[in-house]
Amino acid sequence: MKTAILHLFVLFTSLTLDAQKALSISFVPTIDHASIVLDSNYQYGDISLSISNLKFYISELALFNDDTFVANVGKQHHLFDAGLPTSGLISQEMTEPGAFNNIRFNIGIDSLTHSAGVFEGDLDPIHGMYWSWQSGYIHFKLEGTSPACPTRQNKFQIHVGGYQAPNNTLRKIILPVVTSSTLNIEIALDKIIQRIFGQKIFQMMSPGPTAVALADIFPQIFQIKK
Template identity: 30%
Template sequence: MADRAARLLAAAWLLSLAGCSLGGAPAGLPLRIEISHVVGDAPLQLGNTYRTAAGDSWSAERLRYYLSNFRLRRADGSWFVNPQSADSSRGYFLVDEADGASKQFQIGPVPAGSYSGLEFLVGVDAARNGAGAQTGTLDPARGMFWTWNTGYIFFQFDGHSPQSGDAEHALSYHVGGGGGATAHSVFLPLPAPVEVTADTSAELHLHADLARLFDGAHALHPASLFTAMDAAAAAQIADNSAGLYRIDHVHRLPKAGLAEGS
């Protein structure tokens, strides 16, 4: 009897330990990500005219894209995978230049540790892209969804260029869609290891340089490429869209600072 009571006590003690680590205190702090759209060193202004390296002019009217599947690389090469859930849009972010709140969001909770790199998809992974009606940021009613070849628009840039061959000189660079289109992965090394502790997190401030949309891995020329809405035409735009991002700087963020904002 005494033996059995001891075993029960031990089991209860183990359960209470598990309760502390799983259900009790959070497993870490959120990590904040802020994105600024720039052209070279200057903030992007919708409607402003910019020039490509080849001398073509362009302006942006609308810039929206999905970021998802965030991972943080630890110094030892292992990864923290940002949680996503099948029955919500948690972990899927719709960034819109015209919506300031959309350019700052949080991933995590991130376990304490030392992190050396950030990875994410520009777009939506194939599994979720084919998974049926979604909610939240992935609600197809948000207009980032193709109906003529069902799937999410990963990256949407609408603007103008006098060089555009379109009758109204429009530029419509839409990447993504159905048919099992693959979203591009981006890996950004952090300039110095970022330490997340029990009471300190960080804000990673990313710059997305729209000049690199035209002068990236491929040089895009509005005279010949002004409308892209299918995978073949958008392949070069998709490549370039994954090359816009860099870590501009990193803030340390005390736990108290995380409570403010989203």
């Protein structure tokens, strides 16, 4: 009798292991392909800078095969925070995930969620990703210092938000991938740095055309790391 139960147990365990596979996706922010460590100095061309805060929302992360939906990955809304190393890792137990050749996600929070009141977890306003004076999530936040900033304490503060047309800054990202159980996504901040220092946009804290133009760069900064 005991043996039978044990057999059953073994059988069940092995079935579960076969059927379930973990997929893990990591997000790694970089400047000039070097991983970002908060509050350390970077020399980027003739710009020297230090990043003190990098947070953004990854939402509706999903696997697709061409245009066919395959599976969701992780929570609907995920807050990436460069200050919390674990927040860059999103993993999902998969039951027969099937083949996929691209992953899709949004940078930011959709307008429906925006108007639906308060939520717990990653959407809780305690994360500093919600504007108090005018409703709206900050989709993407980048803060730091640079001697090139003529601002108080040489700070730059880039808060990209806005969920209503024509100032919606939610951006859809589609990345072609090869089916795998681990995917590493590099977030190359170079283009963002070039834009803010090139155009001297050191303070951005409200929705509008400047935020829209910066958000338009988002689809270019995510790439699969080989």
